[in-house]
Amino acid sequence: MLYFENDYSEGAHPKILQRLMDTNMEHLSGYGSDRYTDLAKNKIRDLCKCPEAEVYFLVGGTQTNQTVIDSVLKSYEGVIAAETGHVSVHEAGAIEFTGHKVLTLPQHDGKLCARELKDYMETFLGDDSHEHMVFPGMVYISHPTEYGTLYTKDELKELSQVCRRFKLPLYMDGARLITGLACPENELSLPDIADLCDIFYIGGTKAGALCGEAVVFTKNNTPAHFLTQIKQHGALLAKGRLCGIQFDALFSDDLYKENGRNAIETAALLREGLRQKGYTFYNNSPTNQLFLVMENSRLEELKNDVVYSFWEKADDTHTVIRFATSWATSREDVEKLLSLL
Amino acid sequence: MLYFENDYSEGAHPKILQRLMDTNMEHLSGYGSDRYTDLAKNKIRDLCKCPEAEVYFLVGGTQTNQTVIDSVLKSYEGVIAAETGHVSVHEAGAIEFTGHKVLTLPQHDGKLCARELKDYMETFLGDDSHEHMVFPGMVYISHPTEYGTLYTKDELKELSQVCRRFKLPLYMDGARLITGLACPENELSLPDIADLCDIFYIGGTKAGALCGEAVVFTKNNTPAHFLTQIKQHGALLAKGRLCGIQFDALFSDDLYKENGRNAIETAALLREGLRQKGYTFYNNSPTNQLFLVMENSRLEELKNDVVYSFWEKADDTHTVIRFATSWATSREDVEKLLSLL
Amino acid sequence: MLYFENDYSEGAHPKILQRLMDTNMEHLSGYGSDRYTDLAKNKIRDLCKCPEAEVYFLVGGTQTNQTVIDSVLKSYEGVIAAETGHVSVHEAGAIEFTGHKVLTLPQHDGKLCARELKDYMETFLGDDSHEHMVFPGMVYISHPTEYGTLYTKDELKELSQVCRRFKLPLYMDGARLITGLACPENELSLPDIADLCDIFYIGGTKAGALCGEAVVFTKNNTPAHFLTQIKQHGALLAKGRLCGIQFDALFSDDLYKENGRNAIETAALLREGLRQKGYTFYNNSPTNQLFLVMENSRLEELKNDVVYSFWEKADDTHTVIRFATSWATSREDVEKLLSLL
Amino acid sequence: MLYFENDYSEGAHPKILQRLMDTNMEHLSGYGSDRYTDLAKNKIRDLCKCPEAEVYFLVGGTQTNQTVIDSVLKSYEGVIAAETGHVSVHEAGAIEFTGHKVLTLPQHDGKLCARELKDYMETFLGDDSHEHMVFPGMVYISHPTEYGTLYTKDELKELSQVCRRFKLPLYMDGARLITGLACPENELSLPDIADLCDIFYIGGTKAGALCGEAVVFTKNNTPAHFLTQIKQHGALLAKGRLCGIQFDALFSDDLYKENGRNAIETAALLREGLRQKGYTFYNNSPTNQLFLVMENSRLEELKNDVVYSFWEKADDTHTVIRFATSWATSREDVEKLLSLL
Structure with a gap:
């Protein structure tokens, strides 16, 4: 998962x-x-x-x-x-x-x-x-x-x-x-x-x-x-x-920078991958939260492999979801996620 | 006044x-x-x-x-x-x-x-x-x-x-x-x-x-x-x-009805008079509160003779005001108000 | 009553x-x-x-x-x-x-x-x-x-x-x-x-x-x-x-003084009468509230003729009650109360 | 310390x-x-x-x-x-x-x-x-x-x-x-x-x-x-x-018991030592908080070596203080404290 x-x-x-x-x-x-x-x-x-x-x-x-x-x-x-x-x-x-x-x-x-x-x-x-x-x-x-x-x-x-x-x-x-x-x-x-x-x-x-x-x-x-x-x-x-x-x-040894950077870099990787795959972004967030408009049927499948956040209903057949990265997100996991999408 | x-x-x-x-x-x-x-x-x-x-x-x-x-x-x-x-x-x-x-x-x-x-x-x-x-x-x-x-x-x-x-x-x-x-x-x-x-x-x-x-x-x-x-x-x-x-x-002798009726009837008289004079109503209130869109310059004059309520700014030259009637409002006062408008 | x-x-x-x-x-x-x-x-x-x-x-x-x-x-x-x-x-x-x-x-x-x-x-x-x-x-x-x-x-x-x-x-x-x-x-x-x-x-x-x-x-x-x-x-x-x-x-025409005075004077009359009859005062209040320690049996009788305030239980057979006078208390009522006590 | x-x-x-x-x-x-x-x-x-x-x-x-x-x-x-x-x-x-x-x-x-x-x-x-x-x-x-x-x-x-x-x-x-x-x-x-x-x-x-x-x-x-x-x-x-x-x-492996026991045992050691030295206890607490009545002059000296809690003033020359033990208190520290008292 x-x-x-x-x-x-x-x-x-x-x-x-x-x-x-x-x-x-x-x-x-x-x-x-x-x-x-x-x-x-x-x-x-x-x-x-x-x-x-x-x-x-x-x-x-x-x-x-x-x-x-x-x-x-x-x-x-x-x-x-x-x-x-x-x-x-x-x-x-x-x-x-x-x-x-x-x-x-x-x-x-x-x-x-x-x-x-x-x-x-x-x-x-x-x-x-x-x-x-x-x-x-x-x-x-x-x-x-x-x-x-x-x-x-x-x-x-x-x-x-x-x-x-x-x-x-x-x-x-x-x-x-x-x-x-x-x-x-x-x-x-x-x-x-x-x-x-x-x-x-x-x-x-x-x-x-x-x-x-x-x-x-x-x-x-x-x-x-x-x-x-x-x-x-x-x-x-x-x-x-x-x-x-x-x-x-x-705040020692710039750990806060390291943690922030990992969240941002893994988000950037994910954003770029999603863009290439033609996903619809709900907004233009440059940080570690990515909001997508997804088809409900697609989400049903995704649930088996990925934990994401429900954000709001977009329309009867679409939902806004959020992917978040963090200090702990690995590039490998982002790549796995992209391979599923 | x-x-x-x-x-x-x-x-x-x-x-x-x-x-x-x-x-x-x-x-x-x-x-x-x-x-x-x-x-x-x-x-x-x-x-x-x-x-x-x-x-x-x-x-x-x-x-x-x-x-x-x-x-x-x-x-x-x-x-x-x-x-x-x-x-x-x-x-x-x-x-x-x-x-x-x-x-x-x-x-x-x-x-x-x-x-x-x-x-x-x-x-x-x-x-x-x-x-x-x-x-x-x-x-x-x-x-x-x-x-x-x-x-x-x-x-x-x-x-x-x-x-x-x-x-x-x-x-x-x-x-x-x-x-x-x-x-x-x-x-x-x-x-x-x-x-x-x-x-x-x-x-x-x-x-x-x-x-x-x-x-x-x-x-x-x-x-x-x-x-x-x-x-x-x-x-x-x-x-x-x-x-x-x-x-x-x-609630004795239908006093509440009498009080309500006076407010409504004097409001109706005022509403009808305002309509005839072509005033712009802010909304379509059937009760004892009448909301008008008035020119600010006109309001300045009116202040000397009538006490009314400021409601909100409509635009740079107009204001929404309220006239309210009550159990105590007399037809004479309504007529005097209309004669001023 | x-x-x-x-x-x-x-x-x-x-x-x-x-x-x-x-x-x-x-x-x-x-x-x-x-x-x-x-x-x-x-x-x-x-x-x-x-x-x-x-x-x-x-x-x-x-x-x-x-x-x-x-x-x-x-x-x-x-x-x-x-x-x-x-x-x-x-x-x-x-x-x-x-x-x-x-x-x-x-x-x-x-x-x-x-x-x-x-x-x-x-x-x-x-x-x-x-x-x-x-x-x-x-x-x-x-x-x-x-x-x-x-x-x-x-x-x-x-x-x-x-x-x-x-x-x-x-x-x-x-x-x-x-x-x-x-x-x-x-x-x-x-x-x-x-x-x-x-x-x-x-x-x-x-x-x-x-x-x-x-x-x-x-x-x-x-x-x-x-x-x-x-x-x-x-x-x-x-x-x-x-x-x-x-x-x-x-605060016009010293009405507040008149109202206060009546409460105090009728209380004084009542206090003096109670003293003469040997009642036990709970405390030494000089104003319009008089607190008495009364036998419960006596209170039971009194209830038929007088409305007073329960204050607190004194002991198993006695209760502290309060009599209050006011701007509206008449000397006649005080005298009637004393005649009952 | x-x-x-x-x-x-x-x-x-x-x-x-x-x-x-x-x-x-x-x-x-x-x-x-x-x-x-x-x-x-x-x-x-x-x-x-x-x-x-x-x-x-x-x-x-x-x-x-x-x-x-x-x-x-x-x-x-x-x-x-x-x-x-x-x-x-x-x-x-x-x-x-x-x-x-x-x-x-x-x-x-x-x-x-x-x-x-x-x-x-x-x-x-x-x-x-x-x-x-x-x-x-x-x-x-x-x-x-x-x-x-x-x-x-x-x-x-x-x-x-x-x-x-x-x-x-x-x-x-x-x-x-x-x-x-x-x-x-x-x-x-x-x-x-x-x-x-x-x-x-x-x-x-x-x-x-x-x-x-x-x-x-x-x-x-x-x-x-x-x-x-x-x-x-x-x-x-x-x-x-x-x-x-x-x-x-x-709550694994009875760790909570181990932690409680250490606090109680070190308190018991301290209590017994204090008793032998004739200290005045403020109350009879059987647990890990010990309350003592101490002379203020004695407390002034003690401050240099021990951190304790002020509890309340007892009288002009005495103070109630508290010693507390915990899961982390060592017997050695209790003994050191007793040697100072």
Whole structure:
């Protein structure tokens, strides 16, 4: 069986596991106060060229979005997101659970448009009854998006400008950021992101860690008593070392680059093969998620050999599916997959 | 100055105030356990031809929507509403405040479409990842809608059928129901509504009461310990008599009909006058809210003589405004308004 | 039947109802933006000798506590209250519903002790693990308390000093404040309270209004977008005039004093009569709530003639009950009650 | 430096890490749907002699308490706990964050008393105003408690009986259950606990796993759509294998017994040594947490050589501290510690 279902179906990159082994019996203080966590924070600050960045490690993506968004927003504010944003669709209402509305704007290849954001804010502020409405309090984007697409540097700059004009913190969900960074089409470096965003997170789970997401507050803007707020959200790990050590390993010897590159290169190989075979792409994703429109009958056969993700119904006889590659995907498996298609 | 801003800018119908006067010094027990509240409940049961109906009185519309929706939904469920639904747009996030997402569907003249609801539910249930999404747990509609429109009997029947098929309680926001009932175009009687909906409320505030909304559970489906839940939402009135007596008066001697009729008849007079003068209507509302597309320059002049509601920007030189009539609107004021237009 | 069950079993003082009558057909804008509401706010500012006070009217006491406390606290903070505080015991968890813990301290005649508050804060701050605990974010007291008792001026000063030292806003629940003000034993004037407290509310419901509580922020400390937060909590009245007009009447011609005085004087008459008859008082309440320890057998007989409140079981054969007087209690009824006892 | 600060300052038992290594490159489906998670669930069912048990794995203790309690309680209910219960004191308000009150009863060596629980319930139900109060909806206990103490079988039976009589689900926080099970004084086996409790969790974090807690619903009582509720609470791990594999290892070859035993045996050695040296114990904990009353001056010296936990101030010159042992504590370290004391 071939596995292209997602980018989190293996454990951790062996170097990360090895680091957990090597440090295993050290006595370390809990809740993220250990020295490996500090080392990892420093590496992130350096890579972002943002010495004032404050970094926290949480366990998973939904948890991170929930904790960050709830802590940053005032109680009467909501978060603006593309209608396809993960926080809007696939987090089981985790944001609303904390009392905040997700205010949706149209998506364009999974992305928010700066001009539409500006129009939205102007309409909101110009509405006589806006005191009876949810105040927009921050902006959520994902990069790469849920559709595998990337913001250009200009797009992010424009979004960032609109956000600053309206005093909206800009938050980037980087669940697949490490993969995105390795993509030739990507225009945004970590320092760019640290500069243009107020908060972002670098996902570990989909980049070869067992778990863990690194939240970066780039503008001396960590919410007050954030550790307490993490605890209150049930998100504080007793053995904080588990995240700290993994991120320290991920950012040692450019392991994060190696992991991202493998995902991107195997995706490129698969994309090229699919193109040659004339498959219909649902969109133009340059990263490690490939979306195809397939005939249902063809999919029925494929199921016996390949694990893929159902994305959505296209029409009565076609379905959109996703193949994902990861740090762990081998070229051999891509070739086997292509030989089946 | 002429007042067509909304349908709640006067106090109460004099008969309602008189009833408060007449009963004022009676000693009555608190929290809705008094006999006037019981009388009002019985009148509502009778009018709905629904002897098993359970009735509760709350103070305002947003409070009612918040308390009912939160009490009916399970914690992981959201409420489906038209994208223009009051709960989605104009309640300052009161639903999300209680932890629930408002799941929006397209609006058609402010209404939900049964077929689209069915498609939505089938797509949801057919989605492999729906366990990661908010479960639709009830359906919210308003009648008349926020756009003054009315569901036909067939439309409500179809919605009700889809709701039952998917075990979704159907909840009708009747903030302006009493006005709707008086409209010649209205096809839905109180017994129809009690039959087709699982929960609805009859608004008092916009029908000539000082405050108060009557929530009706029609299917032996009152949430457990609903009084406690009302209290928990800060919505339990110590002097419950204030709502009970007013609703008792509203449903005595057909006062509710009289109030609804005045709103509808003055609206009809205004609509006809506006038509004759060639004004552009934004939509085709048969009830007491009239939406017009007006030139901004014309509105500037009008401001000196008339209070109206800004609705939304139509384009750079035009604005959508609303004129509302009520139980208290006089034909003279309508004629004066028409003479100004 | 005699009614001494509570201080909210009648409607409104006739002068208040009359004012609602007199203003009934005036067109007034909604949501508290009318001129009667403004008049009432000015009267409160004057009485408090606090020209910078910001005043808001809400409908009921639990709603007021819920909205104020949730709006003032940061999301990771709780409110300190006496273990007998209304917010802790009798509001169906309305505070926790908004995500905040009620942190309880011992009660002394229903009151918080400044020294115990100081010790609590020092212990909290001295605890190594306090980042894992709920941060105390404000202090709730009631005056008169749930037990009818009053803070002395020294007691409130000391509390206020401790609060300021620890930057804890001090909030007074004045559900029965108007009655308290009329009590000869009361040492605290409205200006004292406005000076020593950061926020307080003056209850209308128990002082002769149909409903309504006036929240006063005394230190330019109204929470941001408080109107939106009121709406979000379901607590914004469309016909805001209902509260504004009533409070305007209550603070005209010293009506509030008259109402408070009647409650206090009839309570004094009842207290003296009970004393002479040798009844056992549960505590030493100088205000309009009298708590007695009665034999259960005696209570069984009394039930036929008098409505009183069960307070708590004293022992197997005795019960604590409460008699309450109000603005509406007549001396005749007190005498009748005494003749029965 | 000697480390006796807590029982989570090392990584994982080497056998657990090794299992993560061995399975690392297997492709497994996400969110706990993998076969190792199934194996772990079956092992827990077998050990509990409860074939119908439903088992879920969460990441940490506070998260588990928050998710379980919020999912089990109805929205108007609270959870009863000892005043020293972890959920009441040391979870930063995680329970209140989800809208529920923690209703506290007195603690006796950290334990709830069945008779007091019964009295509490009878008083609650007998209170005329209990509809205005938080309904008790479940009972939380910890075993071992926060004070290292254990419920006897009789104590748990009595608690369980009272809970059943009042239809209160009984929930046991077993953060240190594996340690408790290894204690000679412990009377409660896993089958006993599965029989007497409705829900409990077996802590992995403090028993030699990197993270992970196993929640067991023993009475076909898993909350509806619990997976969705876990996700909504931000508690669903993408790589669910991380918990599944660790618990599979922990329950293979009696590793959990080995880990518990080491913690208990090293604690016994330390306890005996302390006793011989005449140290004052704060309480009589038979498990791996030892609480001592120490002179502050002595503690100042000790700090240079030993890491321990501050517990609370005893008086002006004494402090209560905690030494904790774990699966990783060596006899040599205990002896070194004793030589210092």
